Amino acid sequence: MTGKDGGGPSVFPTVLYADAKAAVEQLTQAFGFTRHAVYEDENGAVAHAELVQGNGAVMLGSKGHGGRFDEAMRDAGPVGVYVVVDDVDAHHRRAVEHGAEILVPPTDQDYGSRDYMARDAEGNIWSFGTYAPDLGG
Numbered sequence: 001m002t003g004k005d006g007g008g009p010s011v012f013p014t015v016l017y018a019d020a021k022a023a024v025e026q027l028t029q030a031f032g033f034t035r036h037a038v039y040e041d042e043n044g045a046v047a048h049a050e051l052v053q054g055n056g057a058v059m060l061g062s063k064g065h066g067g068r069f070d071e072a073m074r075d076a077g078p079v080g081v082y083v084v085v086d087d088v089d090a091h092h093r094r095a096v097e098h099g100a101e102i103l104v105p106p107t108d109q110d111y112g113s114r115d116y117m118a119r120d121a122e123g124n125i126w127s128f129g130t131y132a133p134d135l136g137g
Helices: 020-029 068-073 088-097
Strands: 014-017 034-040 046-053 056-062 080-084 101-108 114-119 125-129
Touching (some): 014 020, 014 068, 020 034, 020 046, 088 101, 088 125
Parallel strands (some): 014 056
Antiparallel strands (some): 034 046, 046 056, 114 125
């Protein structure tokens, strides 16, 4: 399923971090995301970033940056994000090499997926697996 313009996804997980710069580093180095855009404010804090994985992306920014989203997320719990990857074992090895906290090692699931689960430095849960929902009509 593609976004409104037919060129990509239409749903983007959004996460706020106390240290968004460190989050960008961890997500790119340990979890293999690619920087698409990183915008900093006048103090050097990440105001908004977009990191790409496959045909999807996650948006993130700094807690305490201000605005209605920051206010709404102030007392929210950690976020869980699922990302489809082709080679779960290779992806897991990369995450381990970069010090990611692994909660569940690569595991074959009854429904045919192979996946693992990790926690980022600020407590958000990231699951990586081969299951890709068929969202076609």
